[in-house]
Amino acid sequence: MKQLIKNGLTIVVLALAFLANAQSSNNWFGENIRRIHMDFHTLEVAPEVAIKSFDAKRYIQTLRDAEVNSLVTFAKGHHGNCYYNTQIGHKHSGLPAETDMLGEIVEEGQKQGMKILAYYSVGWLTPIELNQPEWMERDTLGRKMGTSGSLNETGWNQICLNSPYLEEMVLPELKEITSNYAIDAVWIDIIENNACYCQWCRAKFEEQNGRPYASHEEARLLASDTRYEAVSKMINTVKEIKPEVLISYNTAGRDPRLVPLVDFCSIETHPGATWHQEAWTHSLLTMKYLEQYDKPWESTTSRFIHGWGGWDDQTTENMLAVASRIAAHGGVINLGDQTYPSGELDGEIYRKIGDVFQYIEKMESQSIGATSYPQVGLFATPFDIYAIYGPNPGQLDAYMGAAKALVDRGWHFDLILEGNLPELSQFKAIVLPDVGAISPSSQEALRAYVAQGGKLLVTGNSTFDPQKQTFELADVMGVNFQGMSPYSVGYLDLKEEISDGLRKSLLLTPGKFFEVTPKEGAQSLGDHVYPLIEPKAEELFFFRNAQLSPPGKKSSSAGIVSHRYGEGQVVYAAAPIFRVYLAEDQWYLKGVADNLLKHMDVTRDVEVLDAPQSVEMYLRQKDGNLVINLVNYFLHKETNQVEDEVPLYDLTLRVSKQLVKNDKPKIFGSSTGYTMEETTEDYLITLDQLDMYAQVVFALQ
Known part of the structure; x- marks a missing residue:
């Protein structure tokens, strides 16, 4: 060849x-x-x-x-x-x-x-x-x-x-x-x-x-x-x-x-x-x-x-x-x-x-x-961005699910591709959304990143080697692989510390779980619960759904594991939560991902407070300035198009004082004005009005 x-x-x-x-x-x-x-x-x-x-x-x-x-x-x-x-x-x-x-x-x-x-x-x-x-x-x-x-x-x-x-x-x-x-x-x-x-x-x-x-x-x-x-x-x-x-x-x-x-x-x-x-x-x-x-x-x-x-x-x-x-x-x-x-x-x-x-x-x-101002990295193994138009569009579900979950929850992120990895230390956290096996060089880079204080959110089959039947970063993740769940779906039973904003009952997760137990020093943050029966079984028609099944008994494996490695921390979710979130419309799973990042104390330099998910925030830098891009749009419930401009009023941004100088920001776009306050650690900028698109520009420290 x-x-x-x-x-x-x-x-x-x-x-x-x-x-x-x-x-x-x-x-x-x-x-x-x-x-x-x-x-x-x-x-x-x-x-x-x-x-x-x-x-x-x-x-x-x-x-x-x-x-x-x-x-x-x-x-x-x-x-x-x-x-x-x-x-x-x-x-x-x-x-x-x-x-x-x-x-x-x-x-x-x-x-x-x-x-x-x-x-x-x-x-x-x-x-x-x-x-x-x-x-x-x-x-x-x-x-x-x-x-x-x-x-x-x-x-x-x-x-x-x-x-x-x-x-x-x-x-x-x-x-x-x-x-x-x-x-x-x-x-x-x-x-x-x-x-x-x-x-x-x-x-x-x-x-x-x-x-x-x-x-x-x-x-x-x-x-x-x-x-x-x-x-x-x-x-x-x-x-x-x-x-x-x-x-x-x-x-x-x-x-x-x-x-x-x-x-x-x-x-x-x-x-x-x-x-x-x-x-x-x-x-x-x-x-x-x-x-x-x-x-x-x-x-x-x-x-x-x-x-x-x-x-x-x-x-x-x-x-x-x-x-x-x-x-x-x-x-x-x-x-x-x-x-x-x-x-x-x-x-x-x-x-x-x-x-x-x-x-x-x-x-x-x-x-x-302008260039991106890094916060969270979304790690990906090589994929075809055009797969969405081909015979197997589902291969992008994990990446699209992670992208949507992060932006909906106000996390600015960059896609980082294996084979073209940037300096990982610039990211506050890195997410591995069901990426499968990774190269030895990526393993080495991620292991060093966590050891030096980085945070990893790992889900599903990420870093799993099907030939060796083990996770390539098992020592970093703090898990022992026990096998695959015998069922095609499962439930997450979350511990109190990661259930903020979510209902306190079992969360259906329509994907196959990896059965893992925590290594010594690792902590379970949630249990894996089996369905009552396999959804494909004939008996399931009794429950009126041929693909899903009500919860059954608790498994012996953990659903979510937290582990400290070196100066850093890893949280592993044993189900493909990002793929499932997009493909199966399990909206609450992006809340799970958000809570897992918060559990690792991943800090946000910039945050839009109490905003609806119509607001997307993208952080850029140019000529020594931080450019906070705010895009606000509502999709029509039937057409999936934007049919109306829906302004938001009194929208507040929190910006870390460690990030920007004590100067008044410049506002570009739809905002008609703003007020600015400060706390010990942050500046609080309240925009009078946000229409479709605005930029808030600060001088960086």
């Missing part, structure tokens, strides 16, 4: 050589955060209408009036139509010979101070699928494949990147666009290829290895290397002509291996979309995920309710809530729209977008260039 990665190494070297130049000129990307991603996947239909009303000056003025300062605009869309004067591809027939849509948008946009990114579709092209089917990806049965290997009879299937397509069409067109237009960046779409069994992939593998595929895994690895090579070639094509032009692709950041090649990361999230009910939590995890890279990043969303080109629109409040969360994390708001087939924009929509971007503009001076 080593030969699989040899092809393209020269290309990689070239790409990395251009990287330094690209990084030195990409500051504008993260500074122009009010972006529109302007789709224009337009068929050649209704010739009397198509692109007959395009006027570049009016088009750009509409965007500028809405405070847009960067634009992703089409060079080529999914239907194979080019929107520029091409000598290689097919120019959309609706464009008159004298009209160069891309060129006019670039010229007029840059006159008005906008940065222009040229969109180019790679993986989906309907003319290729119809006219050159031999270039399409194929599964083991020779069938065409769409995204994630799906079988799509209606189109949108993937073109193979090992076919002649890349060399004969993609690279020449990218060269043409870069050479002929003063674009600021290239934005590539649809490069997530599949394990492919087409003639081109089979031939490439046999040339490299002297034999056919022996397994599907070999086909998958070839696809991964093919994607790497294709991205490298596209980058080199652009950079050889204009090194200052940035380039990246949709999903950049998903595969860490490709991140060093690109100038920025870009991942889609769609809070408020009808087709993705968990998008609010997934978008939060995605932003935390992108922050791990030393790259500017954007979160691509859209103004539509039903997905791209839906021709409906979200409420202004929903778009503002989405934009506020992105800005609060230091990202670029890449808000999707679609030009009408006539070539016109919807003025009413841009009045709404203008309201959103005017609001964000007031806040962005404190957002751009």
Whole structure:
């Protein structure tokens, strides 16, 4: 398999050589955060209408009036139509010979101070699928494949990147666009290829290895290397002509291996979309995920309710809530729209977008260039941030559950990924949410962290080695593994010291418990109680639920264990409480997690007092200041969208005096004023009013 990665190494070297130049000129990307991603996947239909009303000056003025300062605009869309004067591809027939849509948008946009990114579709092209089917990806049965290997009879299937397509069409067109237009960046779409069994992939593998595929895994690895090579070639094509032009692709950041090649990361999230009910939590995890890279990043969303080109629109409040969360994390708001087939924009929509971007503009001076101020670390083993859209979305439940539980309870956190661990001592506590076995280097780092005074909250199978049938950090956690519970569900019976704010009866936890006993010196904080019978049993229908069961007898194992190790402390919950919290809607389990952090005396430098869970707090630092971002939104009980702005009044922040200087804070955003008091240890700042988004800025000590 080593030969699989040899092809393209020269290309990689070239790409990395251009990287330094690209990084030195990409500051504008993260500074122009009010972006529109302007789709224009337009068929050649209704010739009397198509692109007959395009006027570049009016088009750009509409965007500028809405405070847009960067634009992703089409060079080529999914239907194979080019929107520029091409000598290689097919120019959309609706464009008159004298009209160069891309060129006019670039010229007029840059006159008005906008940065222009040229969109180019790679993986989906309907003319290729119809006219050159031999270039399409194929599964083991020779069938065409769409995204994630799906079988799509209606189109949108993937073109193979090992076919002649890349060399004969993609690279020449990218060269043409870069050479002929003063674009600021290239934005590539649809490069997530599949394990492919087409003639081109089979031939490439046999040339490299002297034999056919022996397994599907070999086909998958070839696809991964093919994607790497294709991205490298596209980058080199652009950079050889204009090194200052940035380039990246949709999903950049998903595969860490490709991140060093690109100038920025870009991942889609769609809070408020009808087709993705968990998008609010997934978008939060995605932003935390992108922050791990030393790259500017954007979160691509859209103004539509039903997905791209839906021709409906979200409420202004929903778009503002989405934009506020992105800005609060230091990202670029890449808000999707679609030009009408006539070539016109919807003025009413841009009045709404203008309201959103005017609001964000007031806040962005404190957002751009800010970095997270660490408090709690959320530890993760490598995972696919796009798994939510695949056949096994549940693999993200533990991380999404932990993210939601922490932010709902007012804990600011950062995602820390195995293989890219920061300095752990900066975190007041680290949470391991059902992460499974971890690497020896992670074991060593976490053991040292606790020994030197760190706090760990460990749940479920975290650090469990199924081969050795033991926890890799058993000595740190203070537990002896006895086996797995014979039941698929269980109950927690909490001790008084960790039951604050929770009901005092047994708490159903619909997940399989690890049976553990405390080591010498460790303390049980709660018992594990069995269900009366296994929920799958026929008898359970007597209780009217085929998945759950009433409580039975107390087990001989502990449900929660606390242990001091060195100068630090670990609490272990023997059930997958974060996964269960998200997947099974057991709302009280986030209260359990909150109480376990408090039990370890994990202190908060900043706390919002007595606030509803509609308030999310994100801590940033910039230019010697602490920036406290407060985002306040309520989701409609049926639509999962923000339909109204609901102000909060007399909201109090507690800020540690050890953290900030004795200066009056600056307030940005929706608050109309504040009062400030102090205690021996803290400053208390009471905001008169919090609408959707506000920032409270202190000078750090």
